[in-house]
Amino acid sequence: MAATNINRVVLTGNLTADPELRSLPSGTSVCKLRVACNTRRKNNATGDWEDKPNYFDVTVWGAQGENAARYLSKGRPVAVDGRLEWREFQDQAGNKRQAIDIIADSVQFLGGREDGAGGGGGGFTPRSDVPVDTGDFAPAGASTGGGNAPAPAPADDDIPF
Template sequence: MAASNINRVILTGNLTFDPELRSLPSGTSVCKLRVAVNTRRKNGSTGEWDDKANYFDVTVWGAQGENCARYLAKGRPVAIDGRLEWSEWADKETGKNRSKVEIVADTVQFLGGRDDAGGGGGGGGGFTPRSDVPTDTSDFGPPQPTPVSAPVSTPADDDIPF
Protein backbone atom coordinates (compact mmCIF):
# COMPACT_ATOMS: atom_id res chain seq x y z
CA MET A 1 0.00 0.00 0.00
CA ALA A 2 1.42 3.39 -0.98
CA ALA A 3 1.72 6.08 1.67
CA SER A 4 -0.01 9.37 0.97
CA ASN A 5 1.85 12.64 1.25
CA ILE A 6 0.48 15.74 2.94
CA ASN A 7 1.84 19.21 2.25
CA ARG A 8 -0.18 21.64 4.39
CA VAL A 9 0.74 24.80 6.29
CA ILE A 10 -1.45 26.87 8.60
CA LEU A 11 -0.04 29.94 10.33
CA THR A 12 -1.04 33.29 11.74
CA GLY A 13 1.14 36.35 11.89
CA ASN A 14 1.54 39.97 10.84
CA LEU A 15 2.52 41.37 7.45
CA THR A 16 6.02 42.86 7.42
CA PHE A 17 5.39 45.04 4.36
CA ASP A 18 2.52 46.14 2.14
CA PRO A 19 1.37 43.47 -0.35
CA GLU A 20 3.04 43.59 -3.77
CA LEU A 21 0.62 42.89 -6.63
CA ARG A 22 1.67 42.24 -10.21
CA SER A 23 0.10 40.66 -13.27
CA LEU A 24 1.61 37.97 -15.47
CA PRO A 25 1.51 38.37 -19.27
CA SER A 26 -1.39 35.92 -19.25
CA GLY A 27 -3.37 38.41 -17.11
CA THR A 28 -3.24 36.30 -13.94
CA SER A 29 -2.69 38.33 -10.78
CA VAL A 30 -0.07 37.31 -8.24
CA CYS A 31 0.43 38.94 -4.86
CA LYS A 32 3.52 38.59 -2.67
CA LEU A 33 3.27 38.82 1.12
CA ARG A 34 5.78 38.40 3.91
CA VAL A 35 4.44 37.21 7.25
CA ALA A 36 6.24 37.37 10.60
CA VAL A 37 5.34 34.64 13.09
CA ASN A 38 6.76 34.53 16.62
CA THR A 39 8.11 31.38 18.20
CA ARG A 40 8.64 31.22 21.97
CA ARG A 41 11.86 29.62 23.17
CA LYS A 42 13.29 29.25 26.62
CA ASN A 43 16.68 30.92 27.00
CA GLY A 44 18.98 28.27 28.52
CA SER A 45 21.21 30.74 30.32
CA THR A 46 18.56 33.04 31.83
CA GLY A 47 15.58 30.69 32.03
CA GLU A 48 13.38 33.43 30.53
CA TRP A 49 11.08 32.91 27.56
CA ASP A 50 12.16 34.82 24.43
CA ASP A 51 10.17 35.51 21.27
CA LYS A 52 12.00 34.80 18.03
CA ALA A 53 10.46 36.04 14.80
CA ASN A 54 10.28 33.73 11.78
CA TYR A 55 9.60 35.25 8.36
CA PHE A 56 7.71 33.50 5.59
CA ASP A 57 7.26 34.50 1.95
CA VAL A 58 3.69 33.89 0.76
CA THR A 59 2.30 33.88 -2.79
CA VAL A 60 -1.42 34.45 -3.37
CA TRP A 61 -2.86 33.91 -6.86
CA GLY A 62 -5.86 35.36 -8.71
CA ALA A 63 -8.75 37.33 -7.27
CA GLN A 64 -7.75 36.44 -3.71
CA GLY A 65 -4.34 38.05 -4.34
CA GLU A 66 -6.07 41.17 -5.68
CA ASN A 67 -8.17 41.36 -2.50
CA CYS A 68 -5.04 41.02 -0.38
CA ALA A 69 -3.43 43.93 -2.22
CA ARG A 70 -6.59 46.02 -1.89
CA TYR A 71 -7.39 45.46 1.78
CA LEU A 72 -4.17 44.48 3.58
CA ALA A 73 -1.28 46.65 4.73
CA LYS A 74 1.95 46.32 6.69
CA GLY A 75 1.33 45.19 10.27
CA ARG A 76 -2.09 43.66 9.59
CA PRO A 77 -2.66 40.23 11.19
CA VAL A 78 -3.55 37.41 8.79
CA ALA A 79 -4.16 33.66 8.85
CA ILE A 80 -2.67 31.68 5.97
CA ASP A 81 -3.69 28.19 4.87
CA GLY A 82 -1.62 26.76 2.04
CA ARG A 83 1.22 24.51 0.97
CA LEU A 84 5.00 24.65 0.88
CA GLU A 85 6.71 24.99 -2.47
CA TRP A 86 10.44 24.57 -3.00
CA SER A 87 12.29 26.19 -5.90
CA GLU A 88 15.91 26.16 -7.07
CA TRP A 89 17.83 28.39 -9.50
CA ALA A 90 21.37 29.43 -10.44
CA ASP A 91 22.46 32.84 -9.13
CA LYS A 92 23.22 35.09 -12.13
CA GLU A 93 26.14 36.83 -10.40
CA THR A 94 27.93 33.93 -8.73
CA GLY A 95 26.60 30.97 -10.71
CA LYS A 96 25.92 29.12 -7.46
CA ASN A 97 22.72 27.18 -6.97
CA ARG A 98 20.21 28.88 -4.71
CA SER A 99 16.97 27.59 -3.27
CA LYS A 100 14.04 28.76 -1.21
CA VAL A 101 10.86 27.45 0.33
CA GLU A 102 7.77 29.62 0.18
CA ILE A 103 4.10 29.22 1.02
CA VAL A 104 1.53 29.18 -1.76
CA ALA A 105 -1.70 30.29 -0.08
CA ASP A 106 -4.98 28.53 -0.72
CA THR A 107 -6.83 30.90 1.63
CA VAL A 108 -5.93 34.12 3.40
CA GLN A 109 -8.11 35.33 6.26
CA PHE A 110 -7.92 38.99 7.25
CA LEU A 111 -7.72 39.18 11.05
CA GLY A 112 -8.35 42.22 13.23
CA GLY A 113 -10.29 45.26 12.07
CA ARG A 114 -9.76 47.41 9.00
CA ASP A 115 -7.99 50.08 11.05
CA ASP A 116 -6.01 47.53 13.08
CA ALA A 117 -2.75 47.75 11.15
CA GLY A 118 -0.40 47.43 14.09
CA GLY A 119 -2.45 45.23 16.36
CA GLY A 120 -2.23 47.90 19.07
CA GLY A 121 -4.89 50.15 20.45
CA GLY A 122 -6.89 47.73 22.56
CA GLY A 123 -10.32 46.51 21.63
CA GLY A 124 -9.61 42.79 21.88
CA GLY A 125 -7.12 42.42 19.05
CA GLY A 126 -8.97 44.73 16.73
CA PHE A 127 -12.29 42.89 16.83
CA THR A 128 -15.25 45.19 17.31
CA PRO A 129 -18.61 43.46 17.28
CA ARG A 130 -21.04 45.18 14.94
CA SER A 131 -24.54 44.47 13.69
CA ASP A 132 -26.44 45.59 10.63
CA VAL A 133 -29.71 45.13 12.52
CA PRO A 134 -30.88 48.30 14.30
CA THR A 135 -31.73 47.93 17.96
CA ASP A 136 -35.35 48.44 18.92
CA THR A 137 -34.78 50.80 21.85
CA SER A 138 -38.43 50.81 22.82
CA ASP A 139 -37.79 47.50 24.57
CA PHE A 140 -35.45 49.30 26.97
CA GLY A 141 -37.67 52.24 27.88
CA PRO A 142 -39.24 52.83 31.30
CA PRO A 143 -41.85 50.26 32.26
CA GLN A 144 -45.39 51.12 31.25
CA PRO A 145 -48.11 50.82 33.90
CA THR A 146 -50.21 47.71 33.54
CA PRO A 147 -53.96 48.24 33.38
CA VAL A 148 -55.84 47.36 36.54
CA SER A 149 -58.39 44.61 36.00
CA ALA A 150 -60.95 42.88 38.12
CA PRO A 151 -59.54 40.61 40.80
CA VAL A 152 -59.01 37.05 39.73
CA SER A 153 -61.08 34.57 41.69
CA THR A 154 -59.65 31.21 42.62
CA PRO A 155 -61.81 28.17 41.93
CA ALA A 156 -63.42 26.33 44.82
CA ASP A 157 -61.96 22.96 45.72
CA ASP A 158 -65.16 21.21 44.43
CA ASP A 159 -64.60 22.72 40.93
CA ILE A 160 -61.22 21.01 40.46
CA PRO A 161 -61.77 17.81 38.41
CA PHE A 162 -59.17 15.62 40.20
Template sequence: MAGSNINRVILTGNLTRDPELRAAGNTPVCGLRLAVNGRRKTGDGQWVDVPNYFDVSVFGAQGENCARYLTKGRPVAVDGRLQWREWTDKEGNKRQTVDIIAETVQFLGGRDDASGGNGNGFSSSVRAVESDIPVDTADFVSASVGSGSAAEDDIPF
Protein backbone atom coordinates in the same frame (compact mmCIF):
# COMPACT_ATOMS: atom_id res chain seq x y z
CA MET B 1 1.79 5.64 -1.44
CA ALA B 2 2.26 9.12 -2.93
CA GLY B 3 -1.45 9.77 -2.48
CA SER B 4 -1.09 9.63 1.31
CA ASN B 5 1.30 12.58 1.57
CA ILE B 6 0.11 15.74 3.30
CA ASN B 7 1.43 19.21 2.51
CA ARG B 8 -0.45 21.69 4.70
CA VAL B 9 0.64 24.89 6.46
CA ILE B 10 -1.43 27.06 8.80
CA LEU B 11 0.16 30.25 10.14
CA THR B 12 -0.91 33.40 11.93
CA GLY B 13 1.32 36.43 12.07
CA ASN B 14 1.81 40.02 10.98
CA LEU B 15 2.78 41.40 7.58
CA THR B 16 6.31 42.81 7.54
CA ARG B 17 5.68 44.96 4.45
CA ASP B 18 2.85 46.09 2.23
CA PRO B 19 1.60 43.41 -0.21
CA GLU B 20 3.14 43.40 -3.70
CA LEU B 21 0.79 42.62 -6.62
CA ARG B 22 2.20 41.33 -9.91
CA ALA B 23 0.97 39.18 -12.78
CA ALA B 24 1.99 35.64 -13.70
CA GLY B 25 0.63 35.45 -17.22
CA ASN B 26 -3.02 36.45 -16.91
CA THR B 27 -3.21 35.56 -13.21
CA PRO B 28 -2.70 38.18 -10.48
CA VAL B 29 -0.26 37.08 -7.77
CA CYS B 30 0.14 38.90 -4.46
CA GLY B 31 3.37 38.49 -2.51
CA LEU B 32 3.18 38.73 1.28
CA ARG B 33 5.95 38.56 3.88
CA LEU B 34 4.71 37.15 7.18
CA ALA B 35 6.42 37.32 10.58
CA VAL B 36 5.41 34.55 12.98
CA ASN B 37 6.73 34.63 16.55
CA GLY B 38 7.97 31.54 18.31
CA ARG B 39 9.19 31.35 21.90
CA ARG B 40 12.55 30.05 23.05
CA LYS B 41 14.17 29.77 26.42
CA THR B 42 17.50 31.53 26.79
CA GLY B 43 20.44 30.16 28.75
CA ASP B 44 19.39 32.12 31.85
CA GLY B 45 15.87 30.59 31.79
CA GLN B 46 14.06 33.61 30.32
CA TRP B 47 11.54 33.18 27.50
CA VAL B 48 12.01 35.41 24.44
CA ASP B 49 10.01 35.83 21.25
CA VAL B 50 11.95 34.79 18.15
CA PRO B 51 10.45 35.77 14.79
CA ASN B 52 10.31 33.46 11.77
CA TYR B 53 9.72 35.01 8.35
CA PHE B 54 7.77 33.39 5.51
CA ASP B 55 7.11 34.38 1.90
CA VAL B 56 3.49 33.78 0.87
CA SER B 57 1.99 33.86 -2.64
CA VAL B 58 -1.75 34.45 -3.05
CA PHE B 59 -3.27 33.91 -6.51
CA GLY B 60 -6.31 35.27 -8.34
CA ALA B 61 -9.05 37.46 -6.90
CA GLN B 62 -7.98 36.62 -3.35
CA GLY B 63 -4.52 38.00 -4.15
CA GLU B 64 -6.06 41.17 -5.52
CA ASN B 65 -8.08 41.58 -2.31
CA CYS B 66 -4.95 41.11 -0.21
CA ALA B 67 -3.13 43.80 -2.19
CA ARG B 68 -6.13 46.12 -1.92
CA TYR B 69 -7.00 45.78 1.78
CA LEU B 70 -3.86 44.66 3.65
CA THR B 71 -1.00 46.82 4.86
CA LYS B 72 2.25 46.36 6.74
CA GLY B 73 1.68 45.28 10.34
CA ARG B 74 -1.76 43.75 9.72
CA PRO B 75 -2.40 40.37 11.40
CA VAL B 76 -3.48 37.58 9.03
CA ALA B 77 -4.06 33.82 9.07
CA VAL B 78 -2.78 31.82 6.10
CA ASP B 79 -3.82 28.28 5.14
CA GLY B 80 -1.86 26.77 2.29
CA ARG B 81 0.90 24.44 1.14
CA LEU B 82 4.68 24.48 0.87
CA GLN B 83 6.40 24.73 -2.51
CA TRP B 84 10.13 24.26 -3.03
CA ARG B 85 11.82 26.00 -5.94
CA GLU B 86 15.33 26.39 -7.28
CA TRP B 87 16.86 28.99 -9.60
CA THR B 88 20.20 30.48 -10.66
CA ASP B 89 20.87 34.06 -9.57
CA LYS B 90 22.60 36.79 -11.61
CA GLU B 91 26.04 35.68 -10.37
CA GLY B 92 25.41 32.09 -11.49
CA ASN B 93 24.86 30.69 -7.98
CA LYS B 94 22.17 28.07 -7.45
CA ARG B 95 19.56 29.30 -4.99
CA GLN B 96 16.71 27.48 -3.26
CA THR B 97 13.70 28.54 -1.25
CA VAL B 98 10.52 27.16 0.22
CA ASP B 99 7.47 29.36 -0.33
CA ILE B 100 3.94 29.12 0.99
CA ILE B 101 1.20 29.00 -1.63
CA ALA B 102 -1.92 30.31 0.11
CA GLU B 103 -5.26 28.67 -0.42
CA THR B 104 -7.02 31.04 1.99
CA VAL B 105 -6.00 34.24 3.75
CA GLN B 106 -8.11 35.59 6.60
CA PHE B 107 -7.76 39.21 7.66
CA LEU B 108 -7.48 39.23 11.47
CA GLY B 109 -8.02 42.06 13.94
CA GLY B 110 -9.76 45.31 13.17
CA ARG B 111 -9.08 47.45 10.17
CA ASP B 112 -6.99 49.81 12.29
CA ASP B 113 -4.63 47.08 13.60
CA ALA B 114 -2.08 47.70 10.86
CA SER B 115 0.79 50.13 11.31
CA GLY B 116 -0.43 53.58 10.48
CA GLY B 117 -4.00 52.61 11.27
CA ASN B 118 -5.55 53.92 8.06
CA GLY B 119 -7.22 50.63 7.14
CA ASN B 120 -6.09 51.04 3.52
CA GLY B 121 -9.50 51.74 2.07
CA PHE B 122 -11.76 49.51 4.14
CA SER B 123 -15.39 50.46 3.92
CA SER B 124 -18.20 49.40 6.20
CA SER B 125 -19.22 46.75 3.64
CA VAL B 126 -15.87 44.97 3.95
CA ARG B 127 -15.52 43.04 7.19
CA ALA B 128 -12.44 41.30 8.51
CA VAL B 129 -12.42 38.22 10.69
CA GLU B 130 -11.86 39.73 14.09
CA SER B 131 -11.80 36.74 16.39
CA ASP B 132 -12.87 33.17 16.88
CA ILE B 133 -14.69 34.27 20.04
CA PRO B 134 -18.40 34.82 19.40
CA VAL B 135 -19.75 38.32 19.93
CA ASP B 136 -22.82 37.09 21.81
CA THR B 137 -21.81 34.56 24.42
CA ALA B 138 -25.41 34.13 25.64
CA ASP B 139 -25.57 31.02 23.46
CA PHE B 140 -23.09 29.40 25.82
CA VAL B 141 -24.93 29.96 29.12
CA SER B 142 -24.88 26.83 31.25
CA ALA B 143 -28.16 24.96 31.29
CA SER B 144 -29.37 23.65 34.60
CA VAL B 145 -29.78 19.91 34.90
CA GLY B 146 -33.31 19.05 35.95
CA SER B 147 -34.22 16.34 38.39
CA GLY B 148 -36.23 14.34 35.86
CA SER B 149 -37.60 10.90 36.60
CA ALA B 150 -35.24 9.05 34.24
CA ALA B 151 -33.11 6.46 35.93
CA GLU B 152 -29.37 6.31 35.32
CA ASP B 153 -29.85 3.07 33.42
CA ASP B 154 -32.00 4.92 30.85
CA ILE B 155 -29.08 7.15 29.75
CA PRO B 156 -27.77 5.80 26.42
CA PHE B 157 -24.07 6.48 27.08
Protein backbone atom coordinates in the same frame (compact mmCIF):
# COMPACT_ATOMS: atom_id res chain seq x y z
CA MET C 1 -0.38 0.20 -0.33
CA ALA C 2 1.32 3.56 -0.85
CA ALA C 3 1.34 6.15 1.88
CA THR C 4 -0.59 9.35 1.28
CA ASN C 5 1.51 12.50 1.10
CA ILE C 6 0.33 15.56 2.96
CA ASN C 7 1.66 19.03 2.25
CA ARG C 8 -0.30 21.49 4.42
CA VAL C 9 0.67 24.71 6.18
CA VAL C 10 -1.48 26.79 8.54
CA LEU C 11 0.02 29.86 10.16
CA THR C 12 -0.96 33.18 11.69
CA GLY C 13 1.28 36.19 11.87
CA ASN C 14 1.75 39.79 10.85
CA LEU C 15 2.80 41.20 7.48
CA THR C 16 6.33 42.60 7.53
CA ALA C 17 5.77 44.72 4.41
CA ASP C 18 2.98 45.91 2.16
CA PRO C 19 1.79 43.26 -0.32
CA GLU C 20 3.40 43.29 -3.78
CA LEU C 21 0.89 42.71 -6.58
CA ARG C 22 1.84 42.04 -10.19
CA SER C 23 0.21 40.55 -13.26
CA LEU C 24 1.65 37.85 -15.48
CA PRO C 25 1.54 38.28 -19.28
CA SER C 26 -1.43 35.89 -19.25
CA GLY C 27 -3.34 38.39 -17.09
CA THR C 28 -3.22 36.27 -13.93
CA SER C 29 -2.60 38.26 -10.76
CA VAL C 30 0.00 37.15 -8.23
CA CYS C 31 0.56 38.75 -4.84
CA LYS C 32 3.65 38.28 -2.65
CA LEU C 33 3.36 38.55 1.13
CA ARG C 34 5.98 38.28 3.86
CA VAL C 35 4.58 36.98 7.17
CA ALA C 36 6.35 37.02 10.54
CA CYS C 37 5.41 34.42 13.17
CA ASN C 38 6.97 34.27 16.61
CA THR C 39 8.20 31.11 18.28
CA ARG C 40 8.36 31.34 22.05
CA ARG C 41 11.44 29.81 23.67
CA LYS C 42 12.84 29.81 27.17
CA ASN C 43 16.28 31.36 27.55
CA ASN C 44 18.17 28.88 29.74
CA ALA C 45 20.65 31.55 30.89
CA THR C 46 18.05 34.02 32.19
CA GLY C 47 15.01 31.77 32.62
CA ASP C 48 12.89 34.31 30.70
CA TRP C 49 10.66 33.47 27.76
CA GLU C 50 11.77 35.13 24.51
CA ASP C 51 10.08 35.46 21.13
CA LYS C 52 12.11 34.39 18.11
CA PRO C 53 10.65 35.63 14.82
CA ASN C 54 10.32 33.36 11.78
CA TYR C 55 9.72 34.90 8.36
CA PHE C 56 7.79 33.21 5.54
CA ASP C 57 7.26 34.15 1.90
CA VAL C 58 3.65 33.62 0.82
CA THR C 59 2.30 33.65 -2.75
CA VAL C 60 -1.40 34.33 -3.34
CA TRP C 61 -2.84 33.83 -6.83
CA GLY C 62 -5.82 35.34 -8.66
CA ALA C 63 -8.64 37.39 -7.19
CA GLN C 64 -7.66 36.46 -3.65
CA GLY C 65 -4.22 37.98 -4.29
CA GLU C 66 -5.85 41.13 -5.63
CA ASN C 67 -7.97 41.39 -2.46
CA ALA C 68 -4.92 40.85 -0.27
CA ALA C 69 -3.08 43.66 -2.06
CA ARG C 70 -6.12 45.94 -1.84
CA TYR C 71 -6.99 45.45 1.84
CA LEU C 72 -3.80 44.40 3.62
CA SER C 73 -0.80 46.48 4.64
CA LYS C 74 2.34 46.19 6.73
CA GLY C 75 1.61 45.11 10.30
CA ARG C 76 -1.82 43.59 9.59
CA PRO C 77 -2.47 40.16 11.12
CA VAL C 78 -3.36 37.32 8.73
CA ALA C 79 -4.06 33.60 8.80
CA VAL C 80 -2.72 31.60 5.87
CA ASP C 81 -3.74 28.10 4.80
CA GLY C 82 -1.72 26.59 1.99
CA ARG C 83 1.09 24.28 0.93
CA LEU C 84 4.87 24.37 0.74
CA GLU C 85 6.62 24.63 -2.60
CA TRP C 86 10.36 24.19 -3.08
CA ARG C 87 12.09 25.99 -5.94
CA GLU C 88 15.59 26.34 -7.30
CA PHE C 89 16.99 29.36 -9.16
CA GLN C 90 20.17 31.23 -10.04
CA ASP C 91 20.95 34.56 -8.40
CA GLN C 92 22.46 37.53 -10.29
CA ALA C 93 25.98 36.23 -9.61
CA GLY C 94 25.08 32.88 -11.20
CA ASN C 95 25.00 30.95 -7.91
CA LYS C 96 22.45 28.17 -7.52
CA ARG C 97 19.94 29.09 -4.80
CA GLN C 98 16.98 27.37 -3.17
CA ALA C 99 13.85 28.69 -1.50
CA ILE C 100 10.69 27.34 0.07
CA ASP C 101 7.52 29.37 -0.44
CA ILE C 102 4.02 28.98 0.93
CA ILE C 103 1.41 28.88 -1.83
CA ALA C 104 -1.77 30.14 -0.18
CA ASP C 105 -5.06 28.40 -0.77
CA SER C 106 -6.76 30.95 1.49
CA VAL C 107 -5.77 34.12 3.33
CA GLN C 108 -7.96 35.31 6.17
CA PHE C 109 -7.70 38.92 7.30
CA LEU C 110 -7.56 39.02 11.11
CA GLY C 111 -8.44 42.02 13.24
CA GLY C 112 -10.13 45.17 11.96
CA ARG C 113 -8.96 47.89 9.63
CA GLU C 114 -7.78 49.87 12.64
CA ASP C 115 -5.39 47.06 13.60
CA GLY C 116 -1.89 47.03 12.18
CA ALA C 117 0.55 49.81 11.37
CA GLY C 118 -2.11 52.29 10.26
CA GLY C 119 -4.03 52.23 13.53
CA GLY C 120 -3.30 52.40 17.19
CA GLY C 121 -3.40 48.63 17.63
CA GLY C 122 0.14 47.98 16.39
CA GLY C 123 -0.83 44.47 15.26
CA PHE C 124 -2.97 41.53 16.18
CA THR C 125 -4.70 41.74 19.53
CA PRO C 126 -5.67 38.32 20.82
CA ARG C 127 -9.27 38.08 21.89
CA SER C 128 -10.63 35.58 24.36
CA ASP C 129 -13.23 32.98 23.48
CA VAL C 130 -14.47 33.02 27.08
CA PRO C 131 -17.89 34.71 27.34
CA VAL C 132 -18.25 37.82 29.45
CA ASP C 133 -21.12 36.38 31.51
CA THR C 134 -19.65 33.44 33.44
CA GLY C 135 -22.90 32.81 35.34
CA ASP C 136 -23.58 29.88 33.00
CA PHE C 137 -20.53 28.15 34.43
CA ALA C 138 -21.53 28.13 38.10
CA PRO C 139 -20.60 24.96 40.01
CA ALA C 140 -23.26 22.23 39.93
CA GLY C 141 -24.05 22.61 43.65
CA ALA C 142 -24.57 26.38 43.48
CA SER C 143 -28.10 27.62 43.99
CA THR C 144 -29.74 29.85 41.45
CA GLY C 145 -32.17 31.55 43.82
CA GLY C 146 -32.12 33.03 47.30
CA GLY C 147 -32.92 29.69 49.03
CA ASN C 148 -30.66 26.83 49.89
CA ALA C 149 -32.48 24.22 47.79
CA PRO C 150 -30.50 22.90 44.82
CA ALA C 151 -31.86 23.44 41.34
CA PRO C 152 -34.04 20.57 40.10
CA ALA C 153 -32.40 18.05 37.76
CA PRO C 154 -33.46 18.44 34.13
CA ALA C 155 -35.99 16.00 32.75
CA ASP C 156 -34.79 13.59 30.08
CA ASP C 157 -36.67 15.63 27.47
CA ASP C 158 -34.61 18.72 28.35
CA ILE C 159 -31.22 17.15 27.62
CA PRO C 160 -30.07 18.35 24.16
CA PHE C 161 -28.38 15.09 23.11
